[in-house]
Amino acid sequence: MNFYFVTAAMLAFAIGLAHSWLGERYILMRLFRRADIPHLFGSDEFTKRTLRFAWHITTVALFGAAALLLIVASFPLDATARRFSTAIAVTFLASAVVALIGSRGRHLSWVVFLLIAVLVWLGMR
Template sequence: MLLIAAALTVLIGLYHSFAGEQRLIRPLLALDTLPRLRGSTNFTRALIRTAWHITTLAWFGLAGILIVMDGQNGAGRTGVLGIIAAVFAVSGIAALVLGRGRHPAWLAFLPIAGLSGFAALQG
């Protein structure tokens, strides 16, 4: 179960980086109306791109934790998986509600939450 959740997490991260870069980040950074942070739109562009891709790196880290937790037992495993399940559940609900179902992130976040939560309940 957790390996499936980890694979979904990696896949959503890859999609997020590649599709987001093409569909959102590049068009956004091409705008002439970006604010000048620290005196430069170059800094603004670097900050936006870095923040976007850091999200993907965080998801890869969570996937790694899911893989490690697959071989663990005990209260620590339950706690870590419960936190991961909660993060993905809230993320999935937010994507579903705020995006009015149009953004597909909830389709991956909610199953990841369910798989992680189920594994947490198993101890």
């Protein structure tokens, strides 16, 4: 097994868990208590449900990336695995840049995203 890919997968899974739990607790619940949430289709319920599932789709995507990394870690690196790994590394690098710029460095997810990208890159070497 490729140590770098497995470590990156564990980080992707961990940040997915943190995103889901912390976001639900500290962002969504507080947001849903507000009285000024837009009403779509007659109430704010559709808006709340949409925000909740959109939030948790990110977690599903992070878990999917972790699963792909574990699959790639389990086999020798061929050309296809390198392409998948490159796509994953670039995606996490882009995520790091967006989180860094978007939060002006205050949201520390960029550090984990960058670490995942670097680990995947090292795993391809």
